[in-house]
Amino acid sequence: MYERYFGLRELPFGLTPDTEYYFAHADQQEALNTLLAAVRMGEGFLKVTGEVGTGKTLLCRKLLAVLATDAQFMTAYIPNPTLDPLALIEAIATELAAPPASGQGPHALARNLAAHLIECCAQGRRVVLCLDEVQAxxxxxxxxxxxxxxxETEKRKLIQIILFGQPELDTRLEDRAVRQLRQRIAFSCRLGPLSLADTDDYLRHRLHVAGYEGPALFGKRALRVLYRASGGIPRLANILAHKSLMVAYGEGSTVVRARHMRLACADTEAVRVRPGFLRLAFRGRR
Structure with missing residues (x-):
């Protein structure tokens, strides 16, 4: 595509959460530090919320990658939230490589998981379970x-659980049926959108990771258009940055101008439903 034209090793604005592209802006780094400190203290439940596209899954994968470097931790990741209780126990047991249960009923599966967690504890392992999209x-x-x-043992929990979800998760946790769970959440983090300065740093960071070493690729006005249109949401910023690079490449331009970004905005469904931002984006010719 445009990689060779702009001197890139690979496409810099993919939508797949890739820990190599992790950008440690204030909210992300504070959340990561909080989660690492909490799991090392042995806290039970932790919660991370944020709007769609703010980087919750990437944060989750970054946390798992950091914990994977420490032999005392054993981790499990469940990306599918729409499981019934029995399926959830089976999924956790599979992720933790627990031996097969002697029976098929819920009690047999629960006993088997408990026995495996006790064995992990006896080996000095800390088990951390991360669940994504928990609002569903x-x-x-x-x-x-x-x-x-x-x-739990007399000293600590046998498993620590981290919930990742959209803001609707907070509403779900207001349900009286899960009030006991809500009371057990020791730490909560909220991921917000990027500022204009953070958005600039974010784009530069991803370009650098992808191998770019030249001058600024995005003009100042193009950056402002992207920021207004995306609202500082990293996923939308990725989409608009990628499309605007395609437009600039097609025109033979070495810099993304505001007109390139406006075309990217007009071609993006998520931006078209943000008319206020789009009107601002189309002001001026560059």
């Missing part, structure tokens, strides 16, 4: 998480 998890499954978290 059924209330019954949320309650089963609390029961799993009840597993």
């Amino acid at each position: 998890m059924p209330v019954e499954t949320l309650e089963s998480l609390r029961l799993i978290s009840n597993l």
Whole structure:
């Protein structure tokens, strides 16, 4: 595509969460530091919320990557929230490589998972479970998480659970049926949008990781258009940056101008539903 033209090793604005491109702006780094400190202290439940596209899944994968470098931690990641309680126990057991249960019922599976967690504890391992998109998890499954978290020794929990979700997760946790779980959340983090300065640094960071070593690729006016249109949401910034680079490449330009970014905005569904930002974006010719 445009990689060779701009001197890039690879496409810099992909949508797949890639920890190599992790950008440690204030909210992300504060959340990561909080999560690392909390799991090392052995806290039970932790929660991370943020709007769609703010980087929750990337933060989750970055946390898992950091914990993977420490032999004392054993991690499990469940990306599918729409599981019933029994399926959740099976998924956790599979992620933790627990031996097969002697029976097929919920009690047999729960006993088997508990025995495996006790064995991990005896080996000095700390088990951390990360669940993504938890705002879509059924209330019954949320309650089963609390029961799993009840597993503990006299000293510490046998499993620590981190919930990642959209702001609707907070509404779900207001349900009286899961009030006991809500009371057990020791730390909460909220990921917000990037500032204009952070957006500039974010684009430069991703370009650098992708191998770019030249002068600024995005003009100042193009950057402002991108910021207004994306609202500082990293996923939208990625989409607009990628499309505007395609337009600039097609015109033979070595710099992304505001007109290139306006065309990218006009071609992006998520921006078209933000008319206020789009009107601002189309002011001026450059």
